[in-house]
Amino acid sequence: MARHRVCGENDIPVGGMKAGQAGNETIVVFRLDDGFYSTQNQCTHLFASLHKGKIVEGGQVECPHHRTRFDIRTGQVVCWANHPPGIQVLNFLLAKKALKTYPVVIESGQVFVEV
Numbered sequence: 001m002a003r004h005r006v007c008g009e010n011d012i013p014v015g016g017m018k019a020g021q022a023g024n025e026t027i028v029v030f031r032l033d034d035g036f037y038s039t040q041n042q043c044t045h046l047f048a049s050l051h052k053g054k055i056v057e058g059g060q061v062e063c064p065h066h067r068t069r070f071d072i073r074t075g076q077v078v079c080w081a082n083h084p085p086g087i088q089v090l091n092f093l094l095a096k097k098a099l100k101t102y103p104v105v106i107e108s109g110q111v112f113v114e115v
């Protein structure tokens with residue numbers, strides 16, 4: 001596992017997120033009220049970029065395409081694709097899949113992600 005600098009600690013406000021690169025992985029770093037978290041940036045449903053979505057319910061990220069919600073702290077699916085109406089038909093083919101999560105380390109005001 002290698003450590004990759006993503007940004008400065010103050011570059012992400014509480015309730016915000018930032019996409020970045022950690023080695024070969026495209027990741028997103030989230031800042032919640034209890035700290036920093038990181039997941040893969042690509043939605044496991046149909047590959048949208050999660051950093052273009054929004055943080056909801058104090059700890060979930062909602063994908064901008066079909067509104068799948070993931071728990072930012074664990075990567076688990078909270079609500080699988082449900083928008084637009086009818087998208088659920090696809091859910092027989094696209095099984096729920098959690099996001100990969102990565103450890104975040106804050107050091108000297110810098111945000112590092114371990115991949």
Ligand code: FES
Binds near residue numbers: 064066
């Ligand atoms: S691509 Fe993310 S919910 Fe479909």
